[in-house]
Amino acid sequence: MCTTNNNKKTKKKYTHPPLEDSRKLEDFTCLEYSERLIDYEGNIGYSNEGFPVDVVEIDFGNGERMFLPANNYEVNIKLQKYGDQITLTIRAVNLSTGECKVVTQSHICHDALQSYPSQFLSTKGQRKNQFPMNSQSQFNSAHAYYKPATSYRSTLQFSSYDEPKISSSGSQLDAIDYTNNTTSATGTVVGAAQFAVGTVKNQSLWNASHKAHKLLKSNGINVQTKVLKHGLKPMLANASRKITYIGAALSVGDVLIDGRLNASHVLNMTMVGVSAIPVVGWIAGGVYFTADMVTLGISGQSIGGHLDDYVGEPLVNDIYDW
Amino acid sequence: MFDYIYYRLYLLYLKKEKGISPISTSAMYLSFIQLLVIYSIVMIVNITMHGDLFKDLTDLNKNFLKIGIVIFALILDLFNYFYYKKRCKALIMRFKNHPLNKKFKVWMLYVVCTGLFLFPFLYRAILKML
Numbered sequence: 084m085c086t087t088n089n090n091k092k093t094k095k096k097y098t099h100p101p102l103e104d105s106r107k108l109e110d111f112t113c114l115e116y117s118e119r120l121i122d123y124e125g126n127i128g129y130s131n132e133g134f135p136v137d138v139v140e141i142d143f144g145n146g147e148r149m150f151l152p153a154n155n156y157e158v159n160i161k162l163q164k165y166g167d168q169i170t171l172t173i174r175a176v177n178l179s180t181g182e183c184k185v186v187t188q189s190h191i192c193h194d195a196l197q198s199y200p201s202q203f204l205s206t207k208g209q210r211k212n213q214f215p216m217n218s219q220s221q222f223n224s225a226h227a228y229y230k231p232a233t234s235y236r237s238t239l240q241f242s243s244y245d246e247p248k249i250s251s252s253g254s255q256l257d258a259i260d261y262t263n264n265t266t267s268a269t270g271t272v273v274g275a276a277q278f279a280v281g282t283v284k285n286q287s288l289w290n291a292s293h294k295a296h297k298l299l300k301s302n303g304i305n306v307q308t309k310v311l312k313h314g315l316k317p318m319l320a321n322a323s324r325k326i327t328y329i330g331a332a333l334s335v336g337d338v339l340i341d342g343r344l345n346a347s348h349v350l351n352m353t354m355v356g357v358s359a360i361p362v363v364g365w366i367a368g369g370v371y372f373t374a375d376m377v378t379l380g381i382s383g384q385s386i387g388g389h390l391d392d393y394v395g396e397p398l399v400n401d402i403y404d405w
Numbered sequence: 406m407f408d409y410i411y412y413r414l415y416l417l418y419l420k421k422e423k424g425i426s427p428i429s430t431s432a433m434y435l436s437f438i439q440l441l442v443i444y445s446i447v448m449i450v451n452i453t454m455h456g457d458l459f460k461d462l463t464d465l466n467k468n469f470l471k472i473g474i475v476i477f478a479l480i481l482d483l484f485n486y487f488y489y490k491k492r493c494k495a496l497i498m499r500f501k502n503h504p505l506n507k508k509f510k511v512w513m514l515y516v517v518c519t520g521l522f523l524f525p526f527l528y529r530a531i532l533k534m535l
Contacts, residue, residue: 328433328482329475335444335522336474340459340467342451344526352522356515359434361421402448402529403456 324358327368331355344399347387410514411435411489412500417511428493432485438514439485440478441521448525452532 296308334351338344358368371386379385391397414431451458459467489496500506 324430324433325479325482328437328478331437332440332475332478333471335440336471339444339448339451339474340470342456342459355437356518359437359515361418399526399529401456402526403452 327355327358327372338402342402342404343397344402345387345397346390346394347385349398350387350390407435407439408492408496409500409503409505410438411485412496413509413511414514415489415493415496428490429486432489433482435489436478436482436485438518438521439481441518445521445524449528452525452529 293308296306299306330351334348334355338348354368354371357364357371360367375386378389411431414434415427418427418430447458459470
């Protein structure tokens with residue numbers, strides 16, 4: 084299990100030569116351990132083992148850097164993209180003592196970062212090794228790439244790729260978002276149709292069904308008017324509930340595969356639960372899904388997406404990490 | 406167990422939907438409960454294995470898998486629909502005087518569903534504390 088060390092926040096003096104650009108490492112450590120920038124659980128830099136002995140420098144590509152002790156450490160780097168935030172979790176395990184330290188750093192995706200892949204990490208100066216995002220990227224090789232303590236230049240760096248796509252589901256491909264939005268859109272159309280059918284008078288519904296019957300008949304399909312009229316309501320009711328069910332299955336799949344629980348998942352599941360309550364729940368669910376679609380149309384993001392942005396971080400970041 | 410749950414859901418929606426499509430609706434919510442049961446089991450296994458089940462999947466494969474889950478859910482729903490459409494009357498006869506009819510309320514299913522959804526998180530919290 085990991086042990087953390089939060090109580091030491093005093094700066095440590097060290098006497099290594101300055102960096103090539105004449106900044107001292109202290110400058111970087113100030114940046115690194117500024118509470119404003121980093122929400123850290125462990126305290127790698129001020130460990131009892133001493134810092135820095137040998138250092139791995141992480142270059143974020145936007146002028147920000149951070150350092151990790153590399154000697155005798157196994158460094159695991161994990162990238163997670165969540166909304167417009169990229170969270171980098173770096174875990175360093177001291178191979179001799181087994182002590183584990185964790186640093187988490189969140190970045191808002193500004194222009195500089197958006198031009199970075201956030202899907203791949205690669206090592207600079209060596210053969211490019213690509214690591215898929217959202218999975219534990221083993222950086223055991225970090226030992227090999229650090230340079231001696233006399234020169235703290237970049238050894239790990241984000242490599243440049245074309246613009247990544249930010250998706251609320253936290254993955255590069257937007258298939259889930261598209262499916263979600265399509266589900267939401269279809270649900271709203273069906274819900275509206277259901278509402279319209281529910282409000283029109285019997286005679287009007289009969290007339291509409293009769294017209295549909297004529298149209299179908301002219302195309303060689305013979306369906307009786309009364310079948311159309313009586314079949315319309317159950318069909319629409321079924322369709323709207325099936326769409327709710329698809330939304331729920333998507334949320335379940337999302338949590339299961341990514342191991343991350345967002346506020347939007349909880350909201351979705353709650354709304355599915357509410358929709359299961361007869362009459363009152365159907366109305367509430369219908370209103371929600373319509374509002375969701377309107378929000379999506381106006382702001383380009385669903386209610387769940389807005390909620391995720393507001394909450395900031397996932398409720399449970401990685402359920403498989405314990 | 407699922408037969409009985411279906412029976413209770415069917416009675417609820419038969420009454421509330423005024424006979425529009427109670428078989429389909431109850432089969433769908435039953436499928437949802439079954440999906441949650443599967444989700445809960447897979448999550449617990451995967452948490453125990455530190456996420457090894459989906460560890461090596463790329464983003465693309467993860468998305469395909471998610472869509473696969475949706476397709477599986479639809480197939481499950483269809484299966485339940487046809488399965489219970491045939492057996493609906495037999496189930497009504499079978500559970501008409503079941504002793505659970507008075508003790509078990511349909512709202513309890515909401516608690517069960519919430520529990521199934523959140524149980525893996527509780528399991529993980531317990532593992533983390535150990």
